[in-house]
Amino acid sequence: MIEAVGLTKRYGTRTAVSDLSFTVRPGVVTGFLGPNGAGKSTTMRMLLGLDAPSAGRATVNGRRYAEHPAPLHEVGAMLEARAVHTGRSARNHLLALAATHAIPTSRVDRVIDLVGLREVARKRAGGFSLGMGQRLGIASALLGDPATLILDEPVNGLDPEGILWIRNLLKSLAAEGRTVLVSSHLMSEMALTAEHLIVIGRGRLIADTSVAEFTAGASQGGVRVRTPQAELLTGLLAELVAGRGEVTAEEEPEVLTVTGTDSASIGRLAAEHGVVLYELTPRQASLEEAFMELTKDAVEYGAVAAPAEQVKERVA
Known part of the structure; x- marks a missing residue:
């Protein structure tokens, strides 16, 4: 278990992490998220x-x-994968680490196989x-067969097969x-x-919750409806949600987004008027949408969109 209590880190007049408290419990994969400059790397270093x-304190x-x-x-960590002597082979790098804890050579060979480096293990x-x-x-993080893992951007640079592998491994x-x-x-x-x-x-805790609760809390609401009779259904739904919602035609053909009512009410209305429905799905924000919404005021460096005329001029 990882526990941070009131963690604060100052560099001169700048506060990178401020009174941060959280607990990472065993048995689940916990994602540590934040915009650039949020204090994630500083927190992991502490x-x-x-x-x-x-x-x-951090324990x-x-x-x-x-x-x-x-x-x-106890702890397997990867904060910077490139923190390796470039002249050493992968196997010798792991053997050097193993020697500090009397870890047997058999364990070194096992983690080499586990991460798929057998064919290049003796290359620099x-x-x-x-x-x-x-x-x-x-492989270095897994070498000691630790009870706790702390990994910073583990899928960076991996191909789709590698991403799937690390996902299943974690x-x-x-x-x-x-x-x-x-x-x-x-x-x-x-x-x-x-x-x-x-x-x-900005160094402060914004959320400590499950992924499901996080996305549900940022749900944009509404219902996605797909029907070949979009024009007819739009008129019917406009009366249903009048004064409390709206019906929006999406760019995708035959798709509507409806607010101010629920899926059951839409389904009943469509059935009463013989409208065919291909899809009736409650709209929920993705993790990316929820993250962007929740952290929009905590971004250290934000881009300012240039007017279209300026963009065209620069391209020209």
Whole structure:
């Protein structure tokens, strides 16, 4: 279990993390989200004892990271996959790490196979692609068979097969009862991998909740309706939702978005008038939409859209 209590980190007059408290529990994959500059990297560095907090405390399995006599067996971490001596082979890099904890060579070979680096295990890490470097970083995190994993952007540089592999790996590790904290900017991947979310912005906690509750709370509401009789149904629905909602025709042919009523009422109305329905789906925000809505005021660097005339002029 990972626990942060009142974590604060100041760099001179700048506060990177402010009074941040959360608990990451075993058995589920927890996503750690936030815009650029939110304080995610600083928080993970404090969890691992790489940065000393200005206030508060961070513990893993009841102790500060530095207090664990054999930390690789307690916490597997990957904050920077490229933190490898470029002249060493992948296998020798792992053997050097293993030697610090008396981890047997058989375990080194096992994690090499687990991450799919068997064919390049004796090649220099300096020649690895970004994806291969990520796999080596993950192998390093898994080396001590730890109860807790802290991974920063683990799918960065991986191809679709690699992304599917790491997704299934993280879920299987959590299913074994391990604590898994994963930071990522890929909302679509987090929606498929994480069950719980910790979201921060400008160094402060914004949300600590399940993925389902997070997206439900940001739901845009309304019902998606697809029908070959869109014009007829639009007129009927306009009367139904008058004064409390609206009917909007989407760009996609034969699709309407209806607010101010529910799926059951739309279905009954369509049946009464013999309108054929191909789809009747309550509209719920995606994780990306929910994240953007919740963190819109916590973005450190925001782009300002240029007028279309300026864009055309620059292109020309």
